[in-house]
Amino acid sequence: MHPTLLILTGPTASGKTDVSIRLAKHWNTEIISCDSRQMYREMSIGTAKPDNAQLMEVTHHLINNLSIHDYYSAYRFEQDVISILNKLFIDHSLVIMTGGTGLYMDAILNGIDDIPDPDPEIRTNLKQRYESEGLDNILAELEVLDPPFFSQVDKSNPARVLRGLEVCLTTGRPFSSFRVKQAIIRDFDILLVGLELPREELYDRINLRVDRMIIAGLVDEAMALYPMRDLNGLNTVGYRELFAMFDGSYDLDEAIRLIKRNSRHYAKRQITWNKRYPQIKYFHPEAMNQMLDWINQQLNAGGKTL
Numbered sequence: 001m002h003p004t005l006l007i008l009t010g011p012t013a014s015g016k017t018d019v020s021i022r023l024a025k026h027w028n029t030e031i032i033s034c035d036s037r038q039m040y041r042e043m044s045i046g047t048a049k050p051d052n053a054q055l056m057e058v059t060h061h062l063i064n065n066l067s068i069h070d071y072y073s074a075y076r077f078e079q080d081v082i083s084i085l086n087k088l089f090i091d092h093s094l095v096i097m098t099g100g101t102g103l104y105m106d107a108i109l110n111g112i113d114d115i116p117d118p119d120p121e122i123r124t125n126l127k128q129r130y131e132s133e134g135l136d137n138i139l140a141e142l143e144v145l146d147p148p149f150f151s152q153v154d155k156s157n158p159a160r161v162l163r164g165l166e167v168c169l170t171t172g173r174p175f176s177s178f179r180v181k182q183a184i185i186r187d188f189d190i191l192l193v194g195l196e197l198p199r200e201e202l203y204d205r206i207n208l209r210v211d212r213m214i215i216a217g218l219v220d221e222a223m224a225l226y227p228m229r230d231l232n233g234l235n236t237v238g239y240r241e242l243f244a245m246f247d248g249s250y251d252l253d254e255a256i257r258l259i260k261r262n263s264r265h266y267a268k269r270q271i272t273w274n275k276r277y278p279q280i281k282y283f284h285p286e287a288m289n290q291m292l293d294w295i296n297q298q299l300n301a302g303g304k305t306l
Helices: 016-027 052-057 074-088 102-110 120-133 136-145 147-152 158-171 199-216 218-228 240-246 252-274 288-300
Strands: 004-009 031-033 094-098 189-195 281-283
Touching: 004 016, 004 102, 016 031, 016 052, 016 094, 016 288, 031 074, 074 094, 074 102, 102 189, 102 252, 120 136, 120 158, 136 147, 136 158, 189 288, 199 218, 199 252, 218 240, 240 252, 281 288
Parallel strands: 004 094, 004 189, 031 094, 189 281
Antiparallel strands: none
16 A cells, blocks of 8 residues: 555544544554644643543654744644654554644645744744734734735734744745745645534533543643743643633633633634645544545545645
């Protein structure tokens, strides 16, 4: 069989961890995480990271490999995954990648431009400016330095706006000049499988997961990270709502309500993102037999290169 990467995607709380482990055990293979937050050692409960028992069942890659103080990017993710795959394909004809970070998944499917890392001092200065001035002045500067990117960027997404400007200021070149998006041809096949549930079922799963996180100690985990709350990695659902609670903005009941609401909003964004890939074959997470049958059909037919 030609080396094949099976990508399992789906919204938060749809069951990707459990399904990926079942698939990995079926094919006696390993899992690469495609979750930009599960990489951070300090964040476990709030990221729904596989627990120790799950990590022992199947070998996982790119989990607990970073500190929240480390800089990382989609480009680095692409390089890391390709390096891991080159090693795994020696002994495994099929490898599984799963997670909900759409930009990271797209980096593997379509490649990503090699954009320079930002100057740490510039990044810190911009973050401080954003916190003190808001986004309007930063947007005005971005419009002057990089009109093409300014016209395209989601102006309600501070992280993307700040990213564009910090590259402009670090390199002296427009951020858009690095985004050439050369077509990528992989030397392995890719299968895309998605998990799909009725909306109410998904929302129930999200609510239950949040309740379990609270019971498991999410508040204490967030409190330990509170002094570092300005780090980019901690701008994450589940943590930022609790940070605001610690600041006195509201009580725990309201924080839990907001975490559930914002998790639902995040799931909607993930679902919308995945609509750009018509190749995804969707299954209910409990439809394992149908999923296995379809994957086997694709593998027997020679795989599917995207």
